[in-house]
Amino acid sequence: MPIKKRGTGLTAVADAWQLADIDVSASYPIRPYTAVMAELAKRIANGTMKCEMVHGEGEHAQFSIAHGASMAGARATTGTSGVGVTYAFETYSPIAGSRCPIQALIGDRTLDPPGDFGSEHTDCLTLRDNGWIYGWAQDAQEALDNSLMYFRIGEDPEIMLPQIVAMDGYFVTHIAQDYEMPDQEQVDKFLPKFNPKFRLDVNNPVIMGPQIEPEMGPPLEWDRHVVMNKVKGKIVEVTEEFGKIFGRKYAPFVEEYMTEDADMVYVLQGAHAVTCRSAIKYLREAGYKIGMCRIRWFRPFPDEALAQILPKFKVAGVVDTGTSYGAPCGGGVLSTEVKAAMSEVPGKPIIQSFTSGLGGETITHEEFFAMAEMMKQTLAAGKIIQSGTWVNFNDYHEGASQINAAKTEAAPSK
Amino acid sequence: MAKVYKQVPFAAIVPSPQTENEGMVTGNWRFLRPVVDKGQCTECKTCYIYCPDACVNWAKDDGISFNLKYCKGCGICSNVCPVGAIARVPELDFDE
Ligand code: SF4
Ligand code: SF4
Numbered sequence: 418m419p420i421k422k423r424g425t426g427l428t429a430v431a432d433a434w435q436l437a438d439i440d441v442s443a444s445y446p447i448r449p450y451t452a453v454m455a456e457l458a459k460r461i462a463n464g465t466m467k468c469e470m471v472h473g474e475g476e477h478a479q480f481s482i483a484h485g486a487s488m489a490g491a492r493a494t495t496g497t498s499g500v501g502v503t504y505a506f507e508t509y510s511p512i513a514g515s516r517c518p519i520q521a522l523i524g525d526r527t528l529d530p531p532g533d534f535g536s537e538h539t540d541c542l543t544l545r546d547n548g549w550i551y552g553w554a555q556d557a558q559e560a561l562d563n564s565l566m567y568f569r570i571g572e573d574p575e576i577m578l579p580q581i582v583a584m585d586g587y588f589v590t591h592i593a594q595d596y597e598m599p600d601q602e603q604v605d606k607f608l609p610k611f612n613p614k615f616r617l618d619v620n621n622p623v624i625m626g627p628q629i630e631p632e633m634g635p636p637l638e639w640d641r642h643v644v645m646n647k648v649k650g651k652i653v654e655v656t657e658e659f660g661k662i663f664g665r666k667y668a669p670f671v672e673e674y675m676t677e678d679a680d681m682v683y684v685l686q687g688a689h690a691v692t693c694r695s696a697i698k699y700l701r702e703a704g705y706k707i708g709m710c711r712i713r714w715f716r717p718f719p720d721e722a723l724a725q726i727l728p729k730f731k732v733a734g735v736v737d738t739g740t741s742y743g744a745p746c747g748g749g750v751l752s753t754e755v756k757a758a759m760s761e762v763p764g765k766p767i768i769q770s771f772t773s774g775l776g777g778e779t780i781t782h783e784e785f786f787a788m789a790e791m792m793k794q795t796l797a798a799g800k801i802i803q804s805g806t807w808v809n810f811n812d813y814h815e816g817a818s819q820i821n822a823a824k825t826e827a828a829p830s831k
Numbered sequence: 832m833a834k835v836y837k838q839v840p841f842a843a844i845v846p847s848p849q850t851e852n853e854g855m856v857t858g859n860w861r862f863l864r865p866v867v868d869k870g871q872c873t874e875c876k877t878c879y880i881y882c883p884d885a886c887v888n889w890a891k892d893d894g895i896s897f898n899l900k901y902c903k904g905c906g907i908c909s910n911v912c913p914v915g916a917i918a919r920v921p922e923l924d925f926d927e
Contacts, residue, residue, distance in 0.1 A: 516842040577842075615844045624847040628857045628884065628901070633839045640841075 419663075420598045426589035429557040429596050430522050430582060431456040433564035434468075436604040440491035440611075441469045443482035447501040448534055449524040449586040454496075476505035480521070484508060487517035488625055490616035492568070494519065498586060499526030502540040512579050513548030514641065515626050518571035518611070520564065521549075523583045524590035525687075527776050535777015536586035538687065538739035542750045544581075545716055548641050550648055551581035552714040553687035558596040560584050562667070565599075565608060566659055570651050572611050576644055583715075585738070587777060588688035599663050607662050648717050670719035671726055672711040675701065679708035681792040682727075682766075684755055685736040686712040689780045693736075696785035705789050712751070720758035727755075728764040732792045738774040746770055747805015767795055773808040784808050851898060857884075861904030863919040867895050871916035878908035878917060 422432070431453055434442065444454035460466035471486075473479035476497045486493035497505060502523060512519060523541045527533040541551070550571060554560035560582060567580035584590055615623055629637070653669045660666035672690075675697050676682060683693050690711045700707050710726060710733070712719060727733055735756075737749025744753050748770025759765045771788050774780040787808055794802055803811060845852055867878075872895055879887040879895070886902040889895055897908075909917035 514842065515844075615841070622847040624845050624852070624855075625842070627843055627845060627852070627855045629839065629843055629855060630837060630857060632835070632837045633843070636836050637839050637843060 419600050419603070421595060422598050423593055423595050424557060425452065425591050425593055426554065426557045426560040426584045427453040427522070427524065427591070428456055429561035429598075430564050431460065432598045433561045434494055434520075435460060435466045436599065436601060437492060437565065437568050437608055438610075439468050439494050441471065441483065441486035441493040443471050443473055443479045443486070443493070443495040445473045445476055445479040445497070445501070447476070447498050447526075449526060449536075449590040450496045450498040450501065450522060452590065453522055453524075476501040477508060480505040480508035480512065480519075483519040483521070484512045484515070484517055487512075487519045487613075488515065488617050490611070490613055490618070492572075492611040493517075494521065496522030496524070498524045499540050500529050503528065503543060506544065509544050509547035509549060509579075511626065514637065516577035517579060518568075518577055518613075519579045520568055520571065521579070521581050522564075523551075523581050524586040525583065526586045533776050534586075535775075536588055536688075536738075537775050537777065538583075538585075538737075538751075539741075541581060541583045542715075542739050542741075545750070548645070549579045549581050549716060550576075550645075550714075551583050551716050552712070554582065554584045554589060555688050555690045555711065556589060556596075557594045558665070559667075560589060561596060561598070562659065562663070562665060565604060566655050568611075569608050569655050569659075570648060572613075573651055574614060576648055576651055577613070578644065578648065583687075585688035588779075597665075603662050607659065645717050649719075649721070652714060652717075668713065670712070670714055670722035672709075672713060673726065674709040674711070676708035676710065676726075676729065679706050679729075680731045681705070681707045681789065681796060682730045682733050683707070683709045683736055683785070683788065684712065684723075684727075684733050684751075685709070685738070686715065686751065687738065689736065689738060689774055692780055692782065693785055696782045696789075699782065700786065700789050705793065707789055707792070715751075715754075718754055718758060723755065723758050724762045727759060727766055728762060730766045732769060732796045733766045734769045734771055734788050734792045736774070736780070736788065737770060737772045738780075740772065740775065748772070752805075767799075767801060769795055769801055770805045771808050772806070780808075851900060856900045857903070859899075859922075861899075861902060862922050863904045863906060864899065864922055864925065865897050865902065865904070865906070865908050866918045866920050867897070868916045868918065869894050871914050872912075873914055873916075875913065877911050877913060881907050881911045883907060 483493040483495040527537040571580040656669040735752035752770035886898045
């Protein structure tokens with residue numbers, strides 16, 4: 418029987434790892450990731466969980482340990498946050514290139530300097546070009562569920578790719594919420610034991626990661642490119658099967674909220690979707706025809722799904738909770754990606770970039786209202802009025818904020 | 832003309848152990864080649880242990896030799912040799 422629990426995104430992932438019967442976990446403390454290693458250590462110490470826990474002397478070592486463990490055939494996990502993500506950078510491409518399906522948990526945290534413990538997606542977005550599959554969980558339940566689905570997809574013999582279960586630091590990693598921990602039998606049915614075709618084995622020795630000639634490089638890169646595209650089909654398949662076994666149905670790529678008659682939508686990923694939904698309820702009462710599209714996968718990027726969904730709307734406001742200084746159109750990484758994905762799509766909406774929620778700031782209702790107002794003005798004008806808006810900072814916001822201050826006061830008390 | 836790429840097995844994983852693997856010959860990136868003076872060499876095999884690319888061979892009758900198909904010319908072997916038996920000679924001094 419599944420158990421109802423109260424915990425954080427990190428205990429939820431520890432539960433997923435326990436259910437997945439991981440063999441090795443490599444650790445190194447950094448907030449907000451740390452609690453998952455503490456949780457695992459506790460479970461190993463009290464005998465609930467059997468798993469080899471290895472402490473690295475830093476994140477680079479940590480990911481290398483998981484890499485080696487995976488090569489030896491172990492289901493291996495690790496994780497980090499913020500500058501820990503960037504410190505381990507050298508290891509990402511080799512892990513993906515040697516097709517080791519390790520799983521990492523990344524609890525997002527702002528990159529230094531100075532030390533800012535708040536959440537932001539920038540850390541995890543920096544490794545988008547390294548061949549890992551990943552997406553953001555909006556809450557603890559989804560973190561647990563994603564972890565199980567990611568193992569299943571990444572370890573598929575046709576895929577063999579590492580995965581990142583990304584989640585907003587603090588908002589998901591640390592806020593206690595109710596979630597359901599599935600039954601061991603259900604998990605065993607869904608997730609078979611990891612059994613790679615190649616592993617380091619004294620009885621059947623192989624060389625992994627040898628030096629190659631330049632002429633051998635492109636075919637290997639091509640393999641990685643092809644497999645990334647294959648992941649999309651696998652996501653659809655696995656998400657559906659997950660729903661059947663565990664009873665929780667997820668949209669494979671993009672979750673739509675109140676979009677039926679909407680002419681404007683927020684496009685975002687991660688935990689701020691929760692606030693966004695409640696903001697939409699107020700906005701609907703105030704007469705805004707607005708909805709939300711929450712992106713569940715970042716790599717591979719769901720361009721086909723967006724191409725199908727977004728042309729229904731007139732304006733799409735992409736909310737970036739990360740930065741890419743000097744990026745085109747004044748937006749962040751997510752809006753750049755959405756714009757690229759939509760560039761050749763006929764009937765695409767006007768795509769507007771918003772940056773908000775940096776440094777662990779909550780995106781408030783008022784900020785969502787302000788974005789809605791800006792989208793409404795874009796809709797009326799039929800064109801972007803300001804390319805790349807930092808909500809709360811840009812001048813353009815001032816007018817909108819006055820309008821919205823009035824609106825907030827008048828907002829229905831729900 | 833279409834480019835000719837070399838097909839590589841899944842994730843470049845190849846059988847082992849082999850003293851050399853024809854599928855994985857690396858290009859000649861050297862500009863200095865290790866040359867051992869067998870008169871000085873004590874056959875301590877320090878170079879054999881240290882070569883990061885496993886290019887140092889040792890045979891009972893023949894002593895130390897280098898597999899130049901894989902040698903990068905990094906000079907580690909020459910640095911670690913306790914008796915200074917390995918010289919680093921410019922590649923251009925050789926015909927082949
Ligand atoms: S030069 Fe470097 S690669 Fe060549 S044999 Fe010596 S240690 Fe090995
Ligand atoms: S390290 Fe020097 S002395 Fe020892 S085996 Fe190599 S060449 Fe000979």
